[in-house]
Amino acid sequence: MLTGYVLRLANTLGHAALAQRASLLETLVVPLRIWPDDLDVYGHVNNGRFLTLMDQGRYDSLVRTGLGRALLAHRMKPLVAGATIEFRRELKAFQSASLHSRIAGWDDQALYFEHRLERGGQLCAHGLVRLVTKQGRRTVPPAECFALIGFHEPSPDHRGLLDPIRPTRLPGTGRAPSVKQVD
Numbered sequence: 001m002l003t004g005y006v007l008r009l010a011n012t013l014g015h016a017a018l019a020q021r022a023s024l025l026e027t028l029v030v031p032l033r034i035w036p037d038d039l040d041v042y043g044h045v046n047n048g049r050f051l052t053l054m055d056q057g058r059y060d061s062l063v064r065t066g067l068g069r070a071l072l073a074h075r076m077k078p079l080v081a082g083a084t085i086e087f088r089r090e091l092k093a094f095q096s097a098s099l100h101s102r103i104a105g106w107d108d109q110a111l112y113f114e115h116r117l118e119r120g121g122q123l124c125a126h127g128l129v130r131l132v133t134k135q136g137r138r139t140v141p142p143a144e145c146f147a148l149i150g151f152h153e154p155s156p157d158h159r160g161l162l163d164p165i166r167p168t169r170l171p172g173t174g175r176a177p178s179v180k181q182v183d
Contacts, residue, residue, distance in 0.1 A: 004037045005052065012056045016063035024067065024151050027102040030060050032117075034095045044090035050125045051083055054115040057101025058129070061113070070148035076135045081110060084164045085127040095119060104128070105155040105162055106142035112162050128165040 012030060022028055032053060040046035045053070062068030062078070071078060091097055097119045104114040110130045117125040133140040146152070 012060055016060045019064055022064040024065050027100055028061050030056050030099040032097045034091050036093050044092050054127050057099045057115050066149045076133050076140055078131045078133045081132045082130040082165055087125050089124040091124055104158055108141050111142045130165045
């Protein structure tokens with residue numbers, strides 16, 4: 001399974017490096033082919049693999065916007081801090097699909113990607129992914145990351161789109177609630 005991921009990633013990065021430069025807020029499309037190792041025992045793409053496929057859209061965006069190179073030059077790493085996904089239609093082996101990815105917005109801590117996996121113009125899965133950028137142990141604000149490539153615009157307002165993925169905070173503490181094990 002790791003070999004398939006690495007090959008798909010190499011293909012995406014190669015195409016992204018040769019593709020036309022993209023603006024930070026542009027929706028980018030990555031064509032995908034579903035392979036047998038993407039499937040679960042029911043013969044369709046498994047739920048975790050949908051999230052793995054969405055990695056391809058983020059890598060494509062980071063390369064085509066120049067943000068990835070700038071982050072690497074400053075020893076910064078974008079890390080997934082949260083994700084939510086909804087499934088609409090199944091994808092089966094050898095079907096083609098297209099992954100539509102865009103930066104939906106950001107706040108002072110995180111960058112939010114929206115991913116739409118489509119087949120024949122029909123939505124198969126919709127995902128939101130929250131990324132935080134780290135430089136060592138420091139969380140780097142998205143505005144600081146964007147400044148590295150000369151982008152200084154405010155976050156787009158997407159009226160509630162990002163609400164399902166924003167972290168929950170305890171009142172008065174600024175911390176996320178701890179998870180307790182239930183026996």
